[in-house]
Amino acid sequence: MIEVPIRQSWLGTFSNCPEWARNVRYGLVRERETSDMLRGNMVHAAIEYCGNELMSSGVRPPLDEAIDHMDAVFHELCGSVEVWRHELEEIVDVARDNLTVWYEDLFPSLNPVAVEKHFRFPLDERDGVRVVLEGTADWVEDGVIYDWKNPSRSYEPWEKQRWDIQSHVYCAAFDCPKFRLVALVKGKMQIIEIERRVPHLEALKDMCWSIVELLQSDLKVWPQRWAGWHCSPKWCPVWQAGECRGKHLGPTPW
Numbered sequence: 001m002i003e004v005p006i007r008q009s010w011l012g013t014f015s016n017c018p019e020w021a022r023n024v025r026y027g028l029v030r031e032r033e034t035s036d037m038l039r040g041n042m043v044h045a046a047i048e049y050c051g052n053e054l055m056s057s058g059v060r061p062p063l064d065e066a067i068d069h070m071d072a073v074f075h076e077l078c079g080s081v082e083v084w085r086h087e088l089e090e091i092v093d094v095a096r097d098n099l100t101v102w103y104e105d106l107f108p109s110l111n112p113v114a115v116e117k118h119f120r121f122p123l124d125e126r127d128g129v130r131v132v133l134e135g136t137a138d139w140v141e142d143g144v145i146y147d148w149k150n151p152s153r154s155y156e157p158w159e160k161q162r163w164d165i166q167s168h169v170y171c172a173a174f175d176c177p178k179f180r181l182v183a184l185v186k187g188k189m190q191i192i193e194i195e196r197r198v199p200h201l202e203a204l205k206d207m208c209w210s211i212v213e214l215l216q217s218d219l220k221v222w223p224q225r226w227a228g229w230h231c232s233p234k235w236c237p238v239w240q241a242g243e244c245r246g247k248h249l250g251p252t253p254w
């Protein structure tokens with residue numbers, strides 16, 4: 001049996017652009033650490049701290065303690081940021097505002113059974129090949145999975161309900177049809193309810209098999225997807241490395 005492991009986050013990269021995903025898969029490019037990632041990591045770490053404290057002691061830690069934890073994470077990680085998209089003070093302020101709204105408006109009603117829960121499970125098998133999906137769920141409760149996002153603007157709920165891949169994977173991994181996407185945006189919270197049932201799982205399997213075909217094809221290049229925000233020197237590491245469109249258009253194309 002040949003096992004083909006696929007990370008959930010890589011499926012998201014693939015849906016943006018297969019050629020970008022190929023470069024990541026084979027270690028041909030490295031994604032640069034950005035201040036957006038720092039902001040997200042800070043909030044994630046503080047929420048994880050709250051969840052672990054609650055599960056181990058049965059008591060919700062005070063907000064001040066969670067902010068102290070977040071500040072410590074900031075000092076640990078800020079030196080590794082390579083691309084500052086916002087001022088350092090703004091990153092810290094937004095992270096604190098996001099954590100505060102989560103803590104005050106959502107945390108009181110939460111009771112996790114696991115936080116930052118790694119999973120690895122066989123999605124499907126065909127003709128001697130097994131597809132294995134991997135990832136880490138932010139927060140798992142009895143009957144619902146939560147995922148925290150810290151985007152710069154809120155989402156269109158119908159887009160996430162129609163197209164979001166992460167929810168397909170997590171609901172399959174934990175055999176749980178309910179997924180709540182929580183977007184923390186500059187101190188405001190948006191909760192998007194998503195359901196993924198058996199038909200979604202079957203569609204996910206087909207999508208993964210279409211990718212396995214590519215992985216097994218030994219093609220030197222995969223389809224390029226230009227249309228979208230992702231295809232620019234600001235976001236795509238392949239472009240930044242001077243490959244693909246970057247080879248022709250350079251670092252300042254427009």
Ligand code: SF4
Binds near residue numbers: 245
């Ligand atoms: S430059 Fe555009 S088409 Fe090329 S890998 Fe990046 S996102 Fe894909």
